[in-house]
Amino acid sequence: MLVSQASDSLDARYSHQLRVSHLVQLGRWLPPHILEEIQVEGKLLIRLDQSKDQLNWRLTIGCSLSGKWILHWGVSYVGDTGSEWDQPPQDMWPHGSIPIKDYAIETPFKKPSKDDTFHEVKIDFNPSSAIEAIHFILKDEETGASYQHKGRDFRVSLVNYLEDDGNMIHAKSSFGKWPDAVEQLPNMVLKAEASCDSKNENRRLEGFYEEQPIVKEVSVGNMVNVAIRKFPDAANIVLHLETDIPGDVVVHWGVCRDDAKTWEIPAVPYPPETTVFRNKALRTLLQPTGNGSRALFTLDEKLDGFLFVLKLDANSWVNFQGNDFYIPLSSARSVKGQSDSESEETSGKAHTDGIINEIRNLVSGLNSEKSLQTKVKEAKESILNEIEKLAAEAYSIFRSSTPSYPEEDSDADDAEPTINISSGTGSGFEILCQGFNWESNKSGRWYMELKEKASEISSLGFTVIWLPPPTESVSPEGYMPKDLYNLNSRYGTIDELKDLVKSLHGVGLKVLGDVVLNHRCAHYQNQNGVWNIFGGRLNWDDRAVVGDDPHFQGRGNKSSGDNFHAAPNIDHSQDFVRKDLIEWLCWLREEIGYDGWRLDFVRGFWGGYVKDYLDASEPYFAVGEYWDSLSYTYGEMDHNQDAHRQRIVDWINATNGTAGAFDVTSKGILHSALERCEYWRLSDQKGKPPGVVGWWPSRAVTFIENHDTGSTQGHWRFPGGKEMQGYAYILTHPGTPAVFYDHIVSHHRSEIGALISLRNRNKIHCRSIVEIVKAERDVYAATIDDRVAMKIGPGYYEPPSGPQRWSLALEGYDYKVWEASS
Structure with missing residues (x-):
């Protein structure tokens, strides 16, 4: 996936602007497509x-x-x-x-x-x-x-x-x-x-x-960057085109007026070094800039699009996968025409709908480049930041457009709105509780035990609870599913599960089901003695198994992800597989009452299939487990973990932003920072949080422990004695924080509850703004939304005195949290 933006060195008048008042100014990116x-x-x-x-x-x-x-x-x-x-x-x-x-x-x-x-x-x-x-x-x-x-x-x-x-x-x-x-x-x-x-x-x-x-x-690639600016009260659009292709580059270009994309020659003015080609197009020699070349095009705002290809020499042309490059101009035109009074009368919903469409366009644009592998990280990060800004603006407009109430009903004004900017990502104020550990199946009545704790979990301030896998499974923990419609598991019966979900809903909790879509255990062996024939309601044959996993002799297509070696990997490219899984997810929503999904081992199949499943089952919230190793040099964790978080972001992009993902990057960095007293790791090269939460916070589900990393498995246990530093970080920062069950029922319970209360009291949400004020060897400190200040580590930090007055709200072993006071 390749994404690029206008160079920071451009004149400010032509810089890309997406988040502006009433969306008067819009920009477009053109991803670089020139690959060898x-x-x-x-x-x-x-x-x-x-x-x-x-x-x-x-x-x-x-x-x-x-x-x-x-x-x-x-x-x-x-x-x-x-x-x-x-x-x-x-x-x-x-x-x-x-x-x-x-x-x-x-x-x-x-x-x-x-x-x-x-x-x-x-x-x-x-x-x-x-x-x-x-x-x-x-x-x-x-x-x-x-x-x-x-x-x-x-x-x-x-x-x-x-x-x-x-x-x-x-x-x-x-x-x-x-x-x-x-x-x-x-x-x-x-x-x-x-x-x-x-x-x-x-x-x-x-x-x-x-x-x-x-x-x-x-893949070796060059860049083509396009930025557009619509000036208020002007009838023209300025388009800036830049490339780093060496040598003389000619833009062979024209314009179009409708979706037919028929080439036309626009009216003057033209850039310097422009000639007419056969009365059908124009050719402009780009002007050198020192590290490439560029040109500025002034276009009538009534035009629909800008079409072009690049001519490198007499026999070399660059196009977009066999087609002309096409830059839509209509969005810049469409924002003009409302008077100020009309704008004032426009509903908040109309504004947010426009912004949401921009978000979807950006995410779709990112996803469309799935086949391109060269990474332009800064440009990707910028796009994600723009998405976050648009989402924050949509939320702000939503809040400002809510009706006012009489003074005696002022409590109603403080109620948090429910906003579904994108299916599967909730309101932004979720706090997730993992409602089980690796041993929870052993009693055989976990559903009933958890039902007894429903009110307690809700009272701590959690809004969403993640339940264990519900299906019959070869392994008692549930992660080796067999008959997907058999929901009598080691955790309890289907009726007990329904009763639990009803009770959780009764105390205001949304419920996530843990669904394993990547692999499935077979009921029968084939003629070679390999287990790849399925029974039950979904009685698939070996066509449902990927064809490139030699362990299970599938007759399906090649896998779209990493293989899970312990069970047959399901081929999601098969229409009958996707149809059956969609029906199953919708059945779980209707029959059990799940509100969303935790998706197991999403590395195993393309995120585009996840988008299909989420579009059909319409979850309130969904999060995928994309877990692989971080980057190390000479056995030491690298400071720069952009490649790691990029793989997670790429998966989220593939889902079209319909699901979040566990922020494994942040967990790994927290490990090294706390264990080795290297708190400088908690700031990336741009002074932002170094995990997924620093790039796409609304899709980052932050955590410090789960049933795999901790519990009795202990595959990647958080540094002992430093758990509350970890929670002080994730419960004050943006993203959606997740708390592990074992920590709720431990001596950490009251401290975790206090941090959740502080988060809710200060209305910290998944898109809250973090300003890192200190990231040194022995201390990390930050402010969040100018309402909360925090520090972790043994080093000293106190928020400065000044116009903003701070009062200490919480304090524990090597962490402190302050609240702004009026």
């Missing part, structure tokens, strides 16, 4: 040898190409009959590894030293263990792409039997002879592994070293 694919070659290096202590062995996996690489890996054991991975024992985890569910971990590659040109991961293991093989795929963190071996996992056998069938990998050369790095990124091939005869008990481990060529196509 090049192939970059390097080597994948795999070495197995004995460690220096002669007791353990070491598998080293290296890549000669530069980039940020992640090893996504797991193990299998001797005697395993299935194709699933297992998570390796923790004593095998290299530094910087994080768990992925309970079946794999992800480990960042690192350079052995700063001067080296290759990257590697070293895995130490005990040869006397029962591990038979290490399985892995490589992931490119910069693009989110994954690389397999001929459509399968890479598999390195750790058990070589004495009987050699000619397919065994033998040691070939010194591991020190690694080739020089090539400047880019890979795809890989690995030779056949040694065979393993399970009946032969006499076995020994042999070292080996292999080099294999790796190739990847890399």
